[in-house]
Amino acid sequence: MDYEQLTELIVELELDDIADAVKEALEADGKDPFDILSALTAGMDEVGHRYDEEIYYLADLMLAAETMKVALEVLKPALASSEKVKDKVKVVIATVKGDNHDIGKNLLGILLMSEGFEVYDLGKDVDAEKIVSKVKETGASIVGLSSLLSMTVSQIEVVHEALKNAGLRDKVNLIVGGAPLNMDLAKRFGADDFAEDTIKGITHIKNIAGI
Amino acid sequence: MPHDRTKSVIRFMKTLAGQVRGVDRVPFFAIIDEQFISRIMGITTREILSSPETYANCLIKTADFIKADTIQIPSAYAGPAEAYAFAEANSKMDSIQWYDYKPLAIKQGEVCKTEEDIEKLEIPEHSKIDLWDTTYKTANIIREKTKFPQGMGLGIWSVVQELRGINAFKDIRKNPDLLLKLCEKIYKSQLDSYNNWIEKVGESPIIMYTGYAFNKHMMSFKDAMKYEGQFIKRFQKEIKSPFFLHNCGTRPYFREACNEIDFIAVNGSHPLNIKYWIDFKKDFPKVTIMGANIDVSRELFTGTPQDVEEKVKENIINLAPGGRYIVSPICCLPWGVPIPNVLAIPEAIEKYGHYPIKGA
Numbered sequence: 072m073d074y075e076q077l078t079e080l081i082v083e084l085e086l087d088d089i090a091d092a093v094k095e096a097l098e099a100d101g102k103d104p105f106d107i108l109s110a111l112t113a114g115m116d117e118v119g120h121r122y123d124e125e126i127y128y129l130a131d132l133m134l135a136a137e138t139m140k141v142a143l144e145v146l147k148p149a150l151a152s153s154e155k156v157k158d159k160v161k162v163v164i165a166t167v168k169g170d171n172h173d174i175g176k177n178l179l180g181i182l183l184m185s186e187g188f189e190v191y192d193l194g195k196d197v198d199a200e201k202i203v204s205k206v207k208e209t210g211a212s213i214v215g216l217s218s219l220l221s222m223t224v225s226q227i228e229v230v231h232e233a234l235k236n237a238g239l240r241d242k243v244n245l246i247v248g249g250a251p252l253n254m255d256l257a258k259r260f261g262a263d264d265f266a267e268d269t270i271k272g273i274t275h276i277k278n279i280a281g282i
Numbered sequence: 283m284p285h286d287r288t289k290s291v292i293r294f295m296k297t298l299a300g301q302v303r304g305v306d307r308v309p310f311f312a313i314i315d316e317q318f319i320s321r322i323m324g325i326t327t328r329e330i331l332s333s334p335e336t337y338a339n340c341l342i343k344t345a346d347f348i349k350a351d352t353i354q355i356p357s358a359y360a361g362p363a364e365a366y367a368f369a370e371a372n373s374k375m376d377s378i379q380w381y382d383y384k385p386l387a388i389k390q391g392e393v394c395k396t397e398e399d400i401e402k403l404e405i406p407e408h409s410k411i412d413l414w415d416t417t418y419k420t421a422n423i424i425r426e427k428t429k430f431p432q433g434m435g436l437g438i439w440s441v442v443q444e445l446r447g448i449n450a451f452k453d454i455r456k457n458p459d460l461l462l463k464l465c466e467k468i469y470k471s472q473l474d475s476y477n478n479w480i481e482k483v484g485e486s487p488i489i490m491y492t493g494y495a496f497n498k499h500m501m502s503f504k505d506a507m508k509y510e511g512q513f514i515k516r517f518q519k520e521i522k523s524p525f526f527l528h529n530c531g532t533r534p535y536f537r538e539a540c541n542e543i544d545f546i547a548v549n550g551s552h553p554l555n556i557k558y559w560i561d562f563k564k565d566f567p568k569v570t571i572m573g574a575n576i577d578v579s580r581e582l583f584t585g586t587p588q589d590v591e592e593k594v595k596e597n598i599i600n601l602a603p604g605g606r607y608i609v610s611p612i613c614c615l616p617w618g619v620p621i622p623n624v625l626a627i628p629e630a631i632e633k634y635g636h637y638p639i640k641g642a
Contacts, residue, residue: 084455128501130454137452171379171387174448196379221578221616222317222384250532251579251616259584267532268499 072096074110077142081114082121084134086141093145104149108187111142115185119270129174132269136181143184159189160280161211165202166195167226172219175248178269179215186273186282188213199226199233206239213244213276216262221251224260231261244279248272287428290351294608295431298488298524298546298570302605308598308635309351310628311549311572311610316356317384318615319344326382331357334419341420342428348615349628353424356614357417358479359435360472360492362386365444366413367471368393371406383617391447397457400446400464408475409482418482425483433523434479437492438513439500441468454505461509469513476521488546489517489525496539497531503538514543526572530613540566551577551612560600563607571601573610576627582611582619587626594630595641602635603642609635 072095080089093111096102118135121127127135164180166173173195180192191205206214214234218224227247234240246264247257257265264279266272294309296302316327322344323330330340337355345353357363365388369377377392394400408414421432442450442464453461479486495501495510518525526547527539536548547570548562559574574597576582581589594609601607609631615624634641 086456125498128505129499130451130501130505133448133451134455169381169384171389173390174443174451177448220384221614224579224616225618250530251613253579255584256579 072100072102074102074106077107077110078114078117081111081135081138081142082117084118084131084138086134086138089138089142090145093142097146097149104146104153107146108150111139111146112185112187115139115182119273122270132178136178136185139185140181159187160213160282161189161191161209162213162215162276163191163193163202163205163209163211164215165193165197165217167216167218167223167230168196168198169226170218170220170223171195172249173217175219175269176215176217179217179248179272182269182273183215183276186277188276188280199230202230203233203237203239206234206243207237211243213246213279215272215276216245216247218247218249218252220249224249224251224256227257227260227262235261246272246275246279285346285349287430291430294351295487297605297608298526300568300570300606302637305605305637307637308602308631308639309608310349310631311352311608312345312348312350312624312627313354313610313612313614314341314344314348314350314356315385315614317617318619319356320383321617322347327384327386328380328382331413331416334416334423337416337420338423338427341424348624353428353430353432354490355417355420355424355432356385357413358421358432359490360437361440361444362388363413363417364437364441364468364471364475365393367406367408367411367475368403368441368445370411370413371404372399388444390444391449394445394447394464395449397460400460400467403445403464403467405467405471405474408471408478414475414478418478421479421483431485431487432483433486433488433490434476434483435490435492435528436472436476436517436525437494437510438465438468438472439495439506439510440492441472442509443494451500454501454509458508465509465513469516472517473520486521486523489521489523490528490549491517491525491545492528493539494529494531496527496529496535498533498535499531503535506535506539507542511539511543518544526570536562537565540569545569547572547608549573549610549612551575554580556596556600559597563601567606570606570608572608573612574601574607576609576611578611578613578616578619582623583616585623587622587629590623590626591630591633594627595634598631598634598639599642602637603639
């Protein structure tokens with residue numbers, strides 16, 4: 072199993088074959104888990120590119136994310152025990168209070184994990200206190216919030232204020248996404264950044280993290 | 283001055299149909315849901331829905347307050363209210379969440395979590411669903427009080443997302459037959475809601491079709507036709523009323539959809555470039571534009587009344603000459619939108635929207 076084949080399996084959304092392929096690369100071929108991760112991530116980058124080009128759509132992104140998730144489950148123990156293990160950038164993600172839409176947020180979480188971030192997904196309909204508490208507990212440097220409803224976008228400001236009151240606001244980057252939002256509105260609610268879709272969200276977060 | 287509702291009905295329906303004679307000015311269509319109604323009326327969502335009389339009264343007063351030319355019932359459109367019907371019919375009401383100052387919501391994906399859930403999914407009888415009963419009665423009260431004909435809404439994919447959640451997108455690739463089975467059940471359910479509407483309220487003069495699949499973020503146009511478009515064509519064989527396509531997504535397939543399906547109008551705010559809409563009007567002269575680039579998250583939310591006036595003016599001057607243009611901010615008026623900005627819309631229409639359009 073060479074690296075190109077692993078990349079290809081992600082690009083071609085081969086959910087049923089990926090686990091065996093990663094196992095083979097690790098066990099039979101004795102490949103470095105971080106090199107395997109790089110090959111898989113290259114596949115996700117290509118998936119993102121195809122999404123931008125309108126060759127792939129949300130359904131394909133979902134499947135790619137699912138394929139990546141399966142691959143990571145196989146790879147995780149090897150990555151953890153590797154001598155190369157390094158500190159990961161921690162990201163807390165959530166759908167804001169009052170909003171039950173989590174498709175985009177879930178996808179972001181999986182894609183972030185595949186990019187090597189340590190992700191704390193708090194779910195949907197999450198209040199500001201819970202987000203602040205998770206940031207405190209984990210020392211996360213990035214908070215990603217999703218709001219798909221016009222009536223819940225103002226919750227971003229509530230989170231921004233709660234982080235400020237907890238003395239954490241200058242320690243975290245607050246990035247937001249969701250259909251009713253745009254950069255002006257995001258800034259108005261105190262966010263640092265806005266991404267118009269999940270793929271752009273990944274790019275923005277990687278930029279923030281300096282990756 | 284009291285709202286002249288007869289004039290409103292004439293200007294809205296004639297503009298939709300592309301008639302220019304007898305239309306005094308550009309109509310104003312606003313999508314108003316419980317978040318805005320509760321703000322204007324000062325009562326909670328449960329109170330709004332507590333009786334058909336209260337619900338109707340709130341809708342009429344809110345529409346009058348912002349001088350809208352139409353009155354729509356938010357629970358008559360596909361989405362949460364239809365998901366509510368499925369939840370009730372399948373004893374999954376614990377998936378429904380009520381809020382004080384916004385519409386009820388369903389926990390997405392809870393009703394059809396598994397394949398078995400879809401196989402066993404019961405199609406709701408709308409006459410037995412309390413929310414729909416209230417909706418039908420409310421429609422009758424509004425029609426009687428205001429002489430406004432009341433229309434209803436349909437939409438397959440919006441309900442798929444509510445019932446199946448994130449799994450629906452995986453199903454597109456991994457389990458298309460199962461997904462079509464769910465679409466088929468939603469289709470049957472919506473025919474039931476429509477037939478009840480005919481029986482209890484009367485003809486729906488127009489169908490607001492919420493076509494969320496028609497968005498490039500979601501799926502290819504081919505898939506959008508498979509999971510939404512083919513059902514619209516089937517609805518149109520059963521229902522003689524004209525359909526308008528609502529899509530509040532940021533990358534809608536308006537052009538593609540209008541090439542394939544007969545829509546009397548499109549209702550959306552994207553793309554934001556006015557040139558897209560000018561070209562759309564040229565290429566689809568028989569399709570009324572409701573909205574164009576008036577996005578509730580932009581000028582209306584963060585701007586001033588002057589900004590809103592400029593935006594409405596830009597749309598009227600470019601799109602209203604010759605008719606077939608309706609001012610419509612997209613989508614629902616948000617809770618936090620400054621009221622003076624909302625009121626700037628009818629003021630701008632009054633200033634720039636009388637026929638013949640000046641400055642065009």
